[in-house]
Amino acid sequence: MPGRKSKNQDATRSTTWKWKRNACGVENCDESTANGKPYCRDHLDLAEKTECLIATVNARQNEIDKVLAAGSNGWRHVETSGSVAQDILAIIQVYGPQTISALSRNATLKAAIVIPYVRALAAKGLVRISPQRTASGATQETISLIPRA
Numbered sequence: 001m002p003g004r005k006s007k008n009q010d011a012t013r014s015t016t017w018k019w020k021r022n023a024c025g026v027e028n029c030d031e032s033t034a035n036g037k038p039y040c041r042d043h044l045d046l047a048e049k050t051e052c053l054i055a056t057v058n059a060r061q062n063e064i065d066k067v068l069a070a071g072s073n074g075w076r077h078v079e080t081s082g083s084v085a086q087d088i089l090a091i092i093q094v095y096g097p098q099t100i101s102a103l104s105r106n107a108t109l110k111a112a113i114v115i116p117y118v119r120a121l122a123a124k125g126l127v128r129i130s131p132q133r134t135a136s137g138a139t140q141e142t143i144s145l146i147p148r149a
């Protein structure tokens with residue numbers, strides 16, 4: 001039956017058209033996309049920023065994993081210009097000289113991670129590790145910035 005066949009073809013065509021329509025990948029966004037992009041113009045910028053943020057987070061985690069996996073040689077895998085090391089330097093700059101445990105708290109990183117970073121930064125001459133006497137008479141290592149000449 002030719003009539004029926006053409007009806008079916010129409011249905012197929014309309015489904016295909018709907019499926020191929022480039023809808024923005026953001027849920028509840030009805031905008032369509034241009035040039036095969038996965039998001040509409042409004043969401044493309046957001047998506048690029050998100051991808052960039054995810055890349056930074058992944059790079060940080062990869063570096064931390066490498067540092068931890070290397071055990072006592074972990075400090076050799078520290079990228080002192082990377083975002084983790086730069087965060088640690090910024091925290092010392094803002095809060096002043098502090099112990100590993102304070103630095104670990106302020107950076108929201110485990111001490112096991114902070115220690116190799118501090119060691120790498122000290123090896124680069126960016127921080128100084130100096131013993132400080134506490135009120136109770138115990139000695140604690142304090143991490144401070146070495147001012148740039």
Ligand SMILES: [Zn+2]
Nearest residue numbers: 024029040043
């Ligand atoms: Zn959108």
